[in-house]
Amino acid sequence: MEKIAPEVYDRIDNDLYNAKGDLWWNPENVLHILKTSVNPWRVGIARDVFRKLGFDPKGKKALEVGSGGGILTEEIYGMGFETTGIEPAEESIRTASEHAKAMGLDIRYEQGTGEHLPYADASFDCVFCCDVLEHVSDLPRVISEIARVLKPGGIFIYDTLNRTFVSKIVAIKIWQEWKRWAFMPPNLHVWEMFIKPEELKVLLAQSGLEWKEHRGSEANVSIPKMLGYLRKRARGEWTFVELGQNFRLVESKDMNVLYAGYAIKKS
Incomplete structure (x- = not known):
């Protein structure tokens, strides 16, 4: 997989993350859904991976690439890691920093991109990159940089x-375009920037990362019920709070939409 063509990358709305106001911790905003409905799935997988590997996060150093407003970063910190988040959007960093300070959490946030991580080689025991790889302009470079800052034997979770x-039907049409159900802003994602698992495996291998496994996801309710939930929100009958209270992702073998995985940096 090559660097994203400019005409494709220009279609994605990454400027959303620089919008004024708290897009992340305010439960009335769409991005809070990531905390309530997606984090339990991705954090559960990470904790299971650590158990499987006999890896204790306490005292280890972790980096989150694309940390946004800190809704996953704070969970990483809660695992016991000495935690750093890096994010290109200044407003998201401000939100994350202010929330961490208010909660008394010693998390370091810095502005930067995955293509140019400002850290020395072998700086981190674990790197997280979640809901981010499909947003970057140069995916091979991001994977290479993540591998570079990982210690030998370090874990990459994504x-x-x-x-x-x-x-295309679920994440683009239903989530973003079809007004009957849409709950995300237009062009939050661009389908051509999505990544097939086999493509990601190739990039991992090219950067000296040994792929281990992939796991899928699905909604905790049936598809008709999920569409009904989205319809209620679109009509104004439900807020994002109510949507988040009733919908979450659970682990599944289905990797057609959102999937997670991990790799180990070769010694």
């Missing part, structure tokens, strides 16, 4: 969207 017919 999740991203698969480029399938199903993901």
